Amino acid sequence: MAKDVTLADVARLSGVSRATASRALNNRPGVKPAVRERVLSVASESGYRPNRAAQNLAGNGTSVIGLLLGHAYLEQLPYAGLLVQEVTRAADAHGLGVLLITDMDNPSRGVRNLVNDGLVNGVVVSVTATDNLWTDELLEANMPAVQVGQGRLATPVKTVDVENKESSAHIVGHLLDTGCIKLGTITGPLDRLDARLRHEGFLLAHERRSIPVDESLILEGNNSKERAYELAAELLDRQPDGVFAGNDQTALAVCRQARERGINIPEQLSVAGFDGTYIDEFSIPRITSVVQPFTELGTKLVEGLIAAMNGDNEAGHQLLTPSFFYGETTRPPVN
Amino acid sequence: MAKDVTLADVARLSGVSRATASRALNNRPGVKPAVRERVLSVASESGYRPNRAAQNLAGNGTSVIGLLLGHAYLEQLPYAGLLVQEVTRAADAHGLGVLLITDMDNPSRGVRNLVNDGLVNGVVVSVTATDNLWTDELLEANMPAVQVGQGRLATPVKTVDVENKESSAHIVGHLLDTGCIKLGTITGPLDRLDARLRHEGFLLAHERRSIPVDESLILEGNNSKERAYELAAELLDRQPDGVFAGNDQTALAVCRQARERGINIPEQLSVAGFDGTYIDEFSIPRITSVVQPFTELGTKLVEGLIAAMNGDNEAGHQLLTPSFFYGETTRPPVN
DNA sequence: TTGTAAGCGTTATCAT
DNA sequence: ATGATAACGCTTACAA
Numbered sequence: 001m002a003k004d005v006t007l008a009d010v011a012r013l014s015g016v017s018r019a020t021a022s023r024a025l026n027n028r029p030g031v032k033p034a035v036r037e038r039v040l041s042v043a044s045e046s047g048y049r050p051n052r053a054a055q056n057l058a059g060n061g062t063s064v065i066g067l068l069l070g071h072a073y074l075e076q077l078p079y080a081g082l083l084v085q086e087v088t089r090a091a092d093a094h095g096l097g098v099l100l101i102t103d104m105d106n107p108s109r110g111v112r113n114l115v116n117d118g119l120v121n122g123v124v125v126s127v128t129a130t131d132n133l134w135t136d137e138l139l140e141a142n143m144p145a146v147q148v149g150q151g152r153l154a155t156p157v158k159t160v161d162v163e164n165k166e167s168s169a170h171i172v173g174h175l176l177d178t179g180c181i182k183l184g185t186i187t188g189p190l191d192r193l194d195a196r197l198r199h200e201g202f203l204l205a206h207e208r209r210s211i212p213v214d215e216s217l218i219l220e221g222n223n224s225k226e227r228a229y230e231l232a233a234e235l236l237d238r239q240p241d242g243v244f245a246g247n248d249q250t251a252l253a254v255c256r257q258a259r260e261r262g263i264n265i266p267e268q269l270s271v272a273g274f275d276g277t278y279i280d281e282f283s284i285p286r287i288t289s290v291v292q293p294f295t296e297l298g299t300k301l302v303e304g305l306i307a308a309m310n311g312d313n314e315a316g317h318q319l320l321t322p323s324f325f326y327g328e329t330t331r332p333p334v335n
Numbered sequence: 336m337a338k339d340v341t342l343a344d345v346a347r348l349s350g351v352s353r354a355t356a357s358r359a360l361n362n363r364p365g366v367k368p369a370v371r372e373r374v375l376s377v378a379s380e381s382g383y384r385p386n387r388a389a390q391n392l393a394g395n396g397t398s399v400i401g402l403l404l405g406h407a408y409l410e411q412l413p414y415a416g417l418l419v420q421e422v423t424r425a426a427d428a429h430g431l432g433v434l435l436i437t438d439m440d441n442p443s444r445g446v447r448n449l450v451n452d453g454l455v456n457g458v459v460v461s462v463t464a465t466d467n468l469w470t471d472e473l474l475e476a477n478m479p480a481v482q483v484g485q486g487r488l489a490t491p492v493k494t495v496d497v498e499n500k501e502s503s504a505h506i507v508g509h510l511l512d513t514g515c516i517k518l519g520t521i522t523g524p525l526d527r528l529d530a531r532l533r534h535e536g537f538l539l540a541h542e543r544r545s546i547p548v549d550e551s552l553i554l555e556g557n558n559s560k561e562r563a564y565e566l567a568a569e570l571l572d573r574q575p576d577g578v579f580a581g582n583d584q585t586a587l588a589v590c591r592q593a594r595e596r597g598i599n600i601p602e603q604l605s606v607a608g609f610d611g612t613y614i615d616e617f618s619i620p621r622i623t624s625v626v627q628p629f630t631e632l633g634t635k636l637v638e639g640l641i642a643a644m645n646g647d648n649e650a651g652h653q654l655l656t657p658s659f660f661y662g663e664t665t666r667p668p669v670n
Numbered sequence: 671t672t673g674t675a676a677g678c679g680t681t682a683t684c685a686t
Numbered sequence: 687a688t689g690a691t692a693a694c695g696c697t698t699a700c701a702a
Contacts, residue, residue: 004679006678006679006680007679007680007681008679008680016688016689017688017689017690018679018680018681018689018690019681019682019688019689019690019691020687020688020689022680022681022682023681023687023688026681028681030687030688031687031688032687032688035687035688050679050680051392051678051679051680052388052454052680053387053388053389053391053392053454053678053679053680054388054392054678054679054680054681054694055679055680055681056388056680056694057386057388057389057392057678057679057680057681057693057694057695057696058679058680058681058682058693058694064434064454067435078413078416080416081413081415081416081419084416084419084435085437088435088437089437092437097434097435097436097454098434098435099399099432099433099434099435100402100419100423100432100433100434100435101432102420102423102424102427119387119388119399119432119454225615225616225617226616229616229617249617252617252619253617255619256616256617256619259619280560281560281561281564281591282560282564282584282587282588282591284587284590284591284594284619284620285619339695341694341695341696342695342696342697343695343696351672351673352672352673352674353673353695353696353697354672354673354674354675354697354698355671355672355673357696357697357698358671358672358697358698361697363697363698365671365672366671366672367671367672370671370672385695385696386694386695386696388694388695388696389678389694389695389696389697390695390696390697391678391696392677392678392679392680392694392695392696392697393677393678393695393696393697393698
């Protein structure tokens with residue numbers, strides 16, 4: 001259709017210079033109201049759309065943010081899918097596009113691309129199970145960034161995460177309060193803060209009820225389904241009557257193991273997870289879990305990133321409040 | 336670190352002009368081998384990365400493709416997640432970035448943005464259950480595009496899809512050959528070609544075995560989980576001994592309904608789906624299904640798009656060969 | 671084979 | 687308040 005309308009066209013049609021047109025369009029001061037209005041209406045009538053590549057080149061930054069997912073991250077469905085969805089939605093609400101980056105094999109190369117390619121001027125990075133080399137690279141490159149979840153204990157970058165410790169304590173409390181007396185757990189990688197906090201929540205719930213923790217039932221996983229499946233086998237050999245998993249994928253692996261051993265859930269074994277990704281009407285089973293507020297997560301991430309792009313370099317760590325879902329993997333509360 | 340290295344830097348360091356450097360970098364003819372080599376090595380040593388925004392502006396098109404997902408598409412996990420993953424992977428292999436677009440509320444606006452923003456010069460569009468208004472918009476805007484799956488009968492755009500009819504006939508045949516004599520089905524929306532073909536496969540399998548089809552057990556769904564759940568209730572009321580679902584989500588909804596009615600799978604009810612998204616070691620249950628070759632799908636989509644971007648406007652329809660997975664929702668073959 | 675120079679669409683720095 | 691004009695980094699005729 002109609003050849004692309006450029007700023008020059010709008011300027012000409014409005015009888016002003018490109019500079020003035022630009023100012024008007026960008027809500028910059030120093031434009032007579034009448035002129036501004038005229039430019040604006042011409043722009044909208046002509047279907048003008050700024051060329052972002054040009055805006056970017058001209059030094060004003062892009063209207064595209066990057067979303068950096070670990071190589072294996074997208075496979076870790078459905079968490080990743082929800083994250084992508086909500087970040088995209090939130091970004092869109094701010095007129096920002098989302099460039100998906102999944103190549104994590106070589107952090108350096110990837111980040112350099114991001115920075116130098118000039119298509120992106122801010123990045124939402126997800127912590128992966130393995131590391132967060134990316135964060136260093138990004139900071140070094142002076143690229144505004146926000147991280148999903150908490151990695152190392154002190155990450156010098158903005159992070160947004162769900163509250164982990166108390167939430168975990170709450171859901172573990174549910175296990176203990178519905179009859180479990182011998183809980184096992186498969187944690188995430190404990191060098192990651194979020195995994196550690198979830199585990200601390202596990203311990204805390206016991207402590208509050210003065211119930212001893214059986215150390216032999218604490219297994220450290222790495223959030224991968226495969227590892228979780230192996231560990232579940234090991235754990236179930238020791239016959240716990242309940243399991244708290246560091247995430248829902250792990251919880252599902254436990255359910256799978258139980259199923260294969262003919263252990264009934266929740267009659268013989270209760271299972272609780274974290275994330276809230278298997279709670280809809282159709283999941284089998286619906287897993288009792290701490291539910292991440294994904295929509296809010298996306299919103300806060302994008303807001304945080306925008307702040308960072310505007311020069312706010314404070315490395316605040318924001319915590320969101322989760323909700324809880326009591327599914328079919330735990331018994332109903334005893335009153 | 337090191338301030339962004341530009342083409343000018345590389346040129347200066349190599350003792351040539353920017354034009355020559357550009358030619359060397361882009362494998363253009365007319366550069367003395369020795370010079371080319373020098374430029375290349377300088378570029379790599381200095382960590383040079385072309386600024387894509389600039390490349391784009393200069394008229395050479397972008398190195399970013401769009402991936403257009405329906406508004407509700409990303410929720411339709413895990414299919415969407417796999418698609419995103421594989422398209423991204425394939426794109427990356429060609430040095431292309433992927434810009435994710437999910438806003439489908441207003442096609443016109445979205446497409447115009449895509450086209451005019453100048454960040455993307457090719458799009459992979461997924462057919463959604465609702466429509467493909469996008470396709471028209473895209474074509475009208477002269478934007479190179481490839482579509483995932485087949486929508487209307489004759490789509491004037493390149494498409495890549497899994498073979499639907501014979502594959503469905505095969506998996507339905509498996510149901511019939513393992514003892515089912517009263518099959519029901521919940522199809523996708525039949526105004527979509529892929530859904531229709533899958534249904535034709537269902538009919539074909541019966542025909543080949545001279546088994547009559549019970550028309551009252553054919554229900555048309557819309558690929559949404561919610562609708563599938565409702566229809567499953569309706570269908571199970573009529574007591575089929577097997578169900579072929581238009582996709583795995585639907586199959587899962589059927590399993591859910593069965594579970595809630597105390598119907599055992601596969602003893603009392605066999606279920607088969609399409610997509611192959613619930614077949615891994617951890618899914619509960621592992622659903623017998625036609626397995627889409629997702630990796631190949633991503634590859635073909637990107638290849639097709641690249642061809643389209645290079646001027647190949649032929650609207651070919653490419654069919655991929657799926658594999659089959661026999662899971663826990665069907666009985667083992669009777670020998 | 672290589673260099674010069676003219677854009678690409680936008681924003682920003684000056685003047686005016 | 688507005689308008690020239692110079693960048694931004696790159697590609698590409700057109701010259702040499």
